[in-house]
Amino acid sequence: IAGITQAPTSQILAAGRRMTLRCTQDMRHNAMYWYRQDLGLGLRLIHYSNTAGTTGKGEVPDGYSVSRANTDDFPLTLASAVPSQTSVYFCASSDSAGPDTQYFGPGTRLTVL
Amino acid sequence: RKEVEQDPGPFNVPEGATVAFNCTYSNSASQSFFWYRQDCRKEPKLLMSVYSSGNEDGRFTAQLNRASQYISLLIRDSKLSDSATYLCVVNSYSGNTPLVFGKGTRLSVIA
Numbered sequence: 001i002a003g004i005t006q007a008p009t010s011q012i013l014a015a016g017r018r019m020t021l022r023c024t025q026d027m028r029h030n031a032m033y034w035y036r037q038d039l040g041l042g043l044r045l046i047h048y049s050n051t052a053g054t055t056g057k058g059e060v061p062d063g064y065s066v067s068r069a070n071t072d073d074f075p076l077t078l079a080s081a082v083p084s085q086t087s088v089y090f091c092a093s094s095d096s097a098g099p100d101t102q103y104f105g106p107g108t109r110l111t112v113l
Numbered sequence: 114r115k116e117v118e119q120d121p122g123p124f125n126v127p128e129g130a131t132v133a134f135n136c137t138y139s140n141s142a143s144q145s146f147f148w149y150r151q152d153c154r155k156e157p158k159l160l161m162s163v164y165s166s167g168n169e170d171g172r173f174t175a176q177l178n179r180a181s182q183y184i185s186l187l188i189r190d191s192k193l194s195d196s197a198t199y200l201c202v203v204n205s206y207s208g209n210t211p212l213v214f215g216k217g218t219r220l221s222v223i224a
Contacts, residue, residue: 100145
């Protein structure tokens with residue numbers, strides 16, 4: 001593994017189903033982030049983690065949860081998917097929790113029907 | 114006023130042209146500035162950081178104007194491979210996000 005990986009690459013999901021998007025980084029970065037990107041709205045922060053064991057809410061956290069059990073992994077869970085959660089989801093990491101360069105994973109394209 | 118604003122474009126330019134993008138930011142306390150590039154259906158990638166004195170990387174020049182609160186990106190001798198969306202990124206002191214991303218400016222370089 002080099003950098004950040006995300007899985008799955010894409011997914012079609014029925015509304016009401018539970019879904020976990022996976023994100024793993026091998027750069028030993030302290031901070032990790034989940035964004036969603038929608039046409040015309042740009043990147044919006046969903047949740048973040050400044051260091052393993054801590055998480056926080058971003059701009060659009062409703063309907064999503066995260067955990068950070070270790071440095072490398074930062075899964076994003078949709079407990080009960082709704083069509084408005086159709087989006088492209090990007091995981092990112094940075095060495096520090098401040099205004100540091102963020103490195104992005106390749107994204108997960110999620111469609112909720 | 115939105116925290117980071119960019120002209121969405123698209124900018125359609127011929128190969129070899131010089132093109133410039135501007136981005137304005139609202140928080141005068143912002144200290145860190147970046148330009149990211151995003152190709153269609155791909156993740157954003159850091160193009161360059163923007164320093165107070167301005168900086169250059171090959172055909173790309175980034176400048177910061179603190180007084181007017183804008184940053185710019187100049188691309189000289191445009192290549193077809195420069196076609197992408199360019200995101201202006203600024204550090205934030207509000208909310209829970211350390212960085213605020215602009216919505217991007219789309220560039221198409223035409224042969």
